[in-house]
Amino acid sequence: MIDFxxxxxxxxxxxxxxxxxxxxxxxxxxxxxxxLVAETFKLLGDTTRLKILHxxxxxxxxxxxxxxxxxxxxxxxxxxxxLLRGSRLVKYRKEGKMxxxxxxxxxxxxxxxxxxxxxxxx
Amino acid sequence: MIDFxxxxxxxxxxxxxxxxxxxxxxxxxxxxxxxLVAETFKLLGDTTRLKILHxxxxxxxxxxxxxxxxxxxxxxxxxxxxLLRGSRLVKYRKEGKMxxxxxxxxxxxxxxxxxxxxxxxx
DNA sequence: TTAATACATGAACAGTTATTCATATGTTGA
DNA sequence: TCAACATATGAATAACTGTTCATGTATTAA
Numbered sequence: 545m546i547d548f549x550x551x552x553x554x555x556x557x558x559x560x561x562x563x564x565x566x567x568x569x570x571x572x573x574x575x576x577x578x579x580l581v582a583e584t585f586k587l588l589g590d591t592t593r594l595k596i597l598h599x600x601x602x603x604x605x606x607x608x609x610x611x612x613x614x615x616x617x618x619x620x621x622x623x624x625x626x627l628l629r630g631s632r633l634v635k636y637r638k639e640g641k642m643x644x645x646x647x648x649x650x651x652x653x654x655x656x657x658x659x660x661x662x663x664x665x666x
Numbered sequence: 667m668i669d670f671x672x673x674x675x676x677x678x679x680x681x682x683x684x685x686x687x688x689x690x691x692x693x694x695x696x697x698x699x700x701x702l703v704a705e706t707f708k709l710l711g712d713t714t715r716l717k718i719l720h721x722x723x724x725x726x727x728x729x730x731x732x733x734x735x736x737x738x739x740x741x742x743x744x745x746x747x748x749l750l751r752g753s754r755l756v757k758y759r760k761e762g763k764m765x766x767x768x769x770x771x772x773x774x775x776x777x778x779x780x781x782x783x784x785x786x787x788x
Numbered sequence: 789t790t791a792a793t794a795c796a797t798g799a800a801c802a803g804t805t806a807t808t809c810a811t812a813t814g815t816t817g818a
Numbered sequence: 819t820c821a822a823c824a825t826a827t828g829a830a831t832a833a834c835t836g837t838t839c840a841t842g843t844a845t846t847a848a
Contacts, residue, residue, distance in 0.1 A: 559730045559764060559824060568721045568735040573782065578713050578720070580785040581778075586711030590836080591697070591704045598700070599690045607795060608681045613690040620837055622796055632788060641794045641845045642681060651784050656703075658780060660695065662773050663702040666754060681794060712806080729825060742807055744826055763815045763824045 587631055588659065592616055593624050600634060601653040604646040709753055710781065714738055715746050722756060723775040726768040 573581070587593055595614040599605060605613070611621045625645060628634040635648045647653055695703070709715055717736040721727060727735070733743045747767060750756040757770045769775055 559728065560734055561728065561731050564725065564727055564731050565734045568724060568727060568731065571724055572717065572735060573720050575713070577782065577785065578716050581781045582711050582713045582716045584711075584784060585707050585716070585781055589704050589706075589708030589711040591700050592836080594700050594704045594707070595694065598695050602690060602693055603686065605686055605690060606681065606683065609683050609686050609690065612682055612687045613694060617838070618795070619797085619839080623836075626796075638845095643795065651780075651787070655777070655780055655784065658773075658777055659703045659707055660699065662706060662777065663699065665773070714806080739808070740825070741809080741827085745806075748826075760815095760825095765825065 583631060584633070587627060587633060588655065592620065593628060596621065596624060596628070597633065597647065597652065597656055600645055600647050601656055604644050606642045606644050610645065706753060706755070709749060709755060710777065714742065715750060718743065718746060718750070719755065719769065719774065719778055722767055722769050723778055726766050728764045728766050732767065
């Protein structure tokens with residue numbers, strides 16, 4: 545139970561609705577969490593990466609196969625894979641000179657699917 | 667049933683794995699869909715917008731309340747709201763000189779929640 | 789060892805994006 | 819009609835992002 549009269553430091557003046565603001569602040573996500581979540585969504589927010597992730601959600605692929613599927617240069621794909629690796633959205637295993645990529649968990653696959661469903665129902 | 671021997675136009679040379687590529691191409695999302703989905707995720711991929719959407723997922727808020735909650739200028743918030751409006755992630759209703767914003771559907775709220783849960787389990 | 793292959797990476801560049809500032813629009817109450 | 823207020827928006831700018839090109843590393847086979 546929070547005493548909003550005391551808790552809230554922006555509860556005066558103009559159009560602002562103290563109660564709303566205080567309540568909203570009370571259950572806002574932290575800056576750090578917002579940052580992390582945004583970072584994840586940002587990675588999903590690029591056509592190339594989205595196609596890569598979608599392809600990987602179906603099967604494990606090596607880099608040059610990914611490049612063939614998304615029709616991009618190997619370098620461009622490698623750069624994107626580095627970002628995806630960095631945020632643990634994908635994992636990889638080496639086999640000789642090849643590297644096989646796959647999604648790191650099905651959580652991602654589920655997010656992806658939900659995004660697709662969203663645009664299909666709009 | 668697809669005849670991959672005939673269907674696939676990139677099934678030769680180097681490291682590429684014809685079967686994988688052809689299968690992946692077969693169930694790839696279209697460029698247009700990928701574009702749309704990416705666009706949605708891109709909107710979720712910014713800290714300011716994410717905070718706005720998260721706040722709106724709890725309750726309807728007017729512009730200056732949003733500005734107070736996310737601690738941004740009114741102008742910055744308005745600009746972001748325009749983007750969110752444009753992709754129908756939020757809806758609004760006017761009441762006198764104020765405008766009240768809320769999420770357009772709970773689909774968004776659910777995506778948001780899933781994103782938050784993702785980073786909490788990593 | 790050497791050449792070929794698969795992948796990674798740094799630098800550079802072009803395109804995009806988020807914020808700020810100034811100003812415009814529209815509503816309300818005096 | 820005017821002043822105050824809530825919101826929207828155009829322009830400018832700084833920061834960021836994605837691709838390409840050149841090159842580097844590691845692995846394999848000859």
